[in-house]
Amino acid sequence: MSEHAELKTGPLEYRKEEGTLTILGFWIFLAAEVVLFSTLFATYAVLFGRYGDATPAPELFEMPIALAMTFLLLTSSFTCGIAIHMMRKESLKGLLIWLSITLALGLGFLGFEIYEFVHYVHEGASIQSSAFWSAFFTLTGTHGLHVTLGIAWCLLIIIQLVRVGLTPTTARKTFVIGLYWHFLDVVWIFIFTAVYLIGMVV
């Protein structure tokens, strides 16, 4: 493939070599993110149950909120997948609609998370309360920060799509934010399982 070759067929985001390499680079970034989160999960697992004088987790974790957050993020991952599908069919309108739904669901998730954190702090479990709660807030907070970043990023991509339309460059950018969003859901699956579900039984 020569340096500035542009294919005429195949998904828009892969037509330029730059697009292909950017997406490969983003997968490498995601692999690094997996490792980053693994260190936080390891810390959480090691400090599990070390509540000190603070309220123990099983008294605070509630299944309905954890399930609501999970379903919001799962559904947003699904709608994001459809958005990319619409992009591949070169339907700008479809892409924008489904990306906006994804954004709204992401905001809903963030709302629940903020409510949850405020609630815990009021119940006497803050990041300073004990080793366990430090690890908990660091892990879930880092994920929440990623979601916040994803929402802002997605908003900027939507603005670009409205202004520029679908080109190999905007398609590449949209595909990358799509990968990022699915990745956030992958991390949340493990937070839901390792933090909330295990926190309720142990």
Add this chain to the structure above:
Amino acid sequence: MSEHTEHSESSIPVKHIIGFIASIVLTLVAAYTTVMSGLPVPWIIAIIMILAVIQAVLQLVMFMHIAEKNPIPQYGNILFGFFIAAVVIAGSIWVMSFGMSDMDMNGGSGEEHSDH
């Protein structure tokens, strides 16, 4: 900009719907196993962790197009990332498990460092 629209008009791909429904079912099964099953705790943990891994693979394959025919294969990096993650987590839990029984006799109070 290219104009061609050779794809069919089917709005939502079946693959995504299957992935979505499977994810919801796996989540509900995990929640049910945790709260209602009454199994021994190690079993519950093993079952829900397996369900989580299945769901993560589902996301990667169904939504993230990881197995798709790309100009450059992309799964190598992420698989290596997951391998490192597994080593870090399992290794940390394993190495920190030594001496834990002594600590439990002190009620875990040895863990309350005051921050510098």
